[in-house]
Amino acid sequence: MATLLKELPSFSALVSAYASISAMAMLIRTMLNEMLPERMRNYVASKFSELTSAYFSSDFTFVIEDRWQAADNLMFRAAEVYLPTRIGPSSDSLMVGSNDSSDPTAPPKRSIPVDCTIMDDFEGMRLKWTFSSIETKKYYIPSKRFFSLTCKKSLRERVEQEYLPYISKTAQEILKKRESLSIYTYDQEYSMWESAVFKHPATFETLAMEPELKRFITDDLDSFVQRKEFFENVGRAWKRGYLLYGPPGTGKSSLVAAIANYMRYNIYDLQFQSVRNDADLRRILTSTTNQSILLIEDIDCSTNVSRDRAKVKEEPGEEDGDEPNRPSAIDPGVTLSGLLNFIDGLWSSCGDERIIIFTTNHKEKLDPALLRPGRMDVHIYMGYCTPAGFRKLAATYLRIKDDKVFACIDDLIKSVEVTPAEVAQQLMISDEPKAALNGLIEFLNRKKTKTKEDGAEEEEKTVEEKEGEEKTGERQKNSEHAEIETRCIYLT
Ligand SMILES: Nc1ncnc2c1ncn2[C@@H]1O[C@H](COP(=O)(O)OP(=O)(O)OP(=O)(O)O)[C@@H](O)[C@H]1O
Numbered sequence: 347m348a349t350l351l352k353e354l355p356s357f358s359a360l361v362s363a364y365a366s367i368s369a370m371a372m373l374i375r376t377m378l379n380e381m382l383p384e385r386m387r388n389y390v391a392s393k394f395s396e397l398t399s400a401y402f403s404s405d406f407t408f409v410i411e412d413r414w415q416a417a418d419n420l421m422f423r424a425a426e427v428y429l430p431t432r433i434g435p436s437s438d439s440l441m442v443g444s445n446d447s448s449d450p451t452a453p454p455k456r457s458i459p460v461d462c463t464i465m466d467d468f469e470g471m472r473l474k475w476t477f478s479s480i481e482t483k484k485y486y487i488p489s490k491r492f493f494s495l496t497c498k499k500s501l502r503e504r505v506e507q508e509y510l511p512y513i514s515k516t517a518q519e520i521l522k523k524r525e526s527l528s529i530y531t532y533d534q535e536y537s538m539w540e541s542a543v544f545k546h547p548a549t550f551e552t553l554a555m556e557p558e559l560k561r562f563i564t565d566d567l568d569s570f571v572q573r574k575e576f577f578e579n580v581g582r583a584w585k586r587g588y589l590l591y592g593p594p595g596t597g598k599s600s601l602v603a604a605i606a607n608y609m610r611y612n613i614y615d616l617q618f619q620s621v622r623n624d625a626d627l628r629r630i631l632t633s634t635t636n637q638s639i640l641l642i643e644d645i646d647c648s649t650n651v652s653r654d655r656a657k658v659k660e661e662p663g664e665e666d667g668d669e670p671n672r673p674s675a676i677d678p679g680v681t682l683s684g685l686l687n688f689i690d691g692l693w694s695s696c697g698d699e700r701i702i703i704f705t706t707n708h709k710e711k712l713d714p715a716l717l718r719p720g721r722m723d724v725h726i727y728m729g730y731c732t733p734a735g736f737r738k739l740a741a742t743y744l745r746i747k748d749d750k751v752f753a754c755i756d757d758l759i760k761s762v763e764v765t766p767a768e769v770a771q772q773l774m775i776s777d778e779p780k781a782a783l784n785g786l787i788e789f790l791n792r793k794k795t796k797t798k799e800d801g802a803e804e805e806e807k808t809v810e811e812k813e814g815e816e817k818t819g820e821r822q823k824n825s826e827h828a829e830i831e832t833r834c835i836y837l838t
Pocket residue numbers: 552553554555593594595596597598599600601707728765766767768770
């Protein structure tokens with residue numbers, strides 16, 4: 347013991363050793379301070395602290411960002427749906443709001459504010475969630491949002507194998523039970539989809555359409571949802587494309603609403619004017635969720651997409667070396683090939699259970715590439731009102747199934763081109779069925795007389811005018827062709 351005590355350094359030796367180590371540390375610090383710029387010093391310090399804390403900490407953190415490999419991160423979406431249901435007394439804040447004007451007194455909806463922490467318990471595990479958002483430097487790139495999920499290191503495997511799949515499953519159940527649907531429009535300024543509550547009364551029951559056509563569409567939708575395995579087996583993306591075409595006011599938008607209500611799918615309503623280029627289109631489309639409808643209305647008005655590609659190349663300016671399909675204020679930068687890539691190209695397999703709907707008043711103006719078999723699975727012509735359509739409208743608007751003037755109205759409807767929108771408009775004029783029906787008869791008679799007068803004027807035209815018109819009448823021919831296709835459904 348005495349020899350051991352003798353070998354121990356004396357107190358003064360310890361003090362002097364401490365003094366020289368402190369002096370050395372101060373010297374190194376001063377040297378580093380002088381040699382390294384402040385930002386570099388902070389970086390080194392933060393890395394050092396990260397390393398040591400990760401090594402010594404008993405926690406493990408999963409980071410779940412809103413995007414995953416150029417697409418929407420489904421895990422993030424699931425957490426977004428699941429976590430508001432777990433906000434309890436331990437959470438320090440909660441975001442609430444409502445966009446449902448039909449029921450202003452209903453309790454607000456819940457969402458998670460930035461930097462909010464939520465504690466969750468799952469089968470004996472204690473889990474901590476934090477929601478964060480980081481602004482990006484470029485104004486047109488949306489901020490990066492992510493969840494951090496922290497658990498004990500020892501629970502890491504169970505969280506990955508059991509807890510995260512449980513969240514995805516629960517989120518799907520919550521979404522299935524949700525009462526209201528959403529309609530999204532793309533906000534170019536903030537580069538994100540803006541949502542609103544979608545409450546459209548149109549259903550297959552209220553639509554004035556031929557009953558066989560209705561049955562065909564509902565059967566087609568039913569078989570689509572049930573054929574997940576079929577799509578996998580044949581190596582096709584699980585999606586369905588519908589092209590709705592026909593004159594304005596024949597119910598194309600109403601049919602889209604009826605499909606959304608029938609399927610309980612949200613609608614992403616995309617205006618091509620708000621898309622800069624194909625890359626932008628890819629980003630926009632990959633940020634839509636599964637079990638949804640992508641709606642592109644009036645596709646014939648999207649110039650680059652609807653025009654024949656050969657004609658686009660002939661546009662003045664492009665021969666001079668101008669970049670084709672250049673985005674500009676009036677002409678969207680989305681190209682037909684960019685869109686086709688999404689419909690049936692490699693990008694089409696992004697996401698599951700998607701319905702794509704294009705509407706147009708002028709099918710003949712569309713590039714044939716868009717109409718080729720296999721592109722849009724079903725082409726549906728929405729035509730003028732038929733006697734069956736009128737009866738459906740009378741039942742919906744006037745709550746009557748029959749009347750002695752129905753036969754007369756049937757004859758008139760068969761002899762003039764009148765849209766369901768026009769008939770519906772007349773039926774809304776009075777709550778009194780008799781007055782409304784008489785108003786409709788007058789309207790149809792006026793339309794019939796006008797059609798006759800227009801026909802007579804047409805006959806009076808000189809042969810020369812007719813010849814001239816024939817030359818430039820390619821469009822008309824196409825529309826006649828469309829008429830022949832009335833109520834035809836192409837299924838590929
Ligand atoms: N087939 C229909 N069945 C029931 N209502 C219809 C039908 N077609 C039109 N309507 C009525 O007319 C209104 C306009 O119809 P809708 O917007 O669906 O037509 P559209 O074909 O999409 O027209 P556009 O091509 O101009 O967009 C609807 O609000 C609806 O009330």
